[in-house]
Amino acid sequence: MAEITEIFILKMKDDPKVDAIREAARKDFVTLDGVTSWETLVTTDQSRQTLYADIFTFPDHETAKRVTPEFAKRPSTQAFLGQIEEMVVGQFFEAHQPKTSE
Template sequence: MAEITEIFVMTMKDPDRADAIREAARKDFTGLEGVTSWKTYVTTDPNRPTLFAEIYTFPDHETAKRVTPQFALRDATKAFLAEVGEVLVGQYFTEYQPASGENK
């Protein structure tokens, strides 16, 4: 089965305050069996609102479906969720494989 990437694009209420809270949540959540990684990306255009992409990876869809619900239940990740201003998009992704079998 293909690796699953879960991507959330969001704003943060206070990005500086969220940093330490995110790191505590990251340590907690990536300690769960089945969580491959959690990376954070931030937009760079100073003329637009700052957005964050929180990107989680799991070995397969079944593992993602089993582990993801725990995010909202754990104290460290609940604290991180309290720092989120708005979630713009959140969904599971996998690498696109065109019908021809070649990535273009």
């Protein structure tokens, strides 16, 4: 089965503690069996609103579907969810396999 990447594009509240809250949530969530990683990227264009891409990886789709609901149940991740101003998108992704015509 293909590795699953879950990507959330977020606008965050303006709280100076958001990085510490995200890091506490990350340390907790990646301890769950089935969470391979959690990476955060941030936009660089300072003339536009800052967006964050929180990227989670799981070994397969079944594991992702099983583990993802735990995110909203854990105190540290609930605290992180409270820092989100707007979720632009959140969805599961896998590597694109081009279709070949024969």
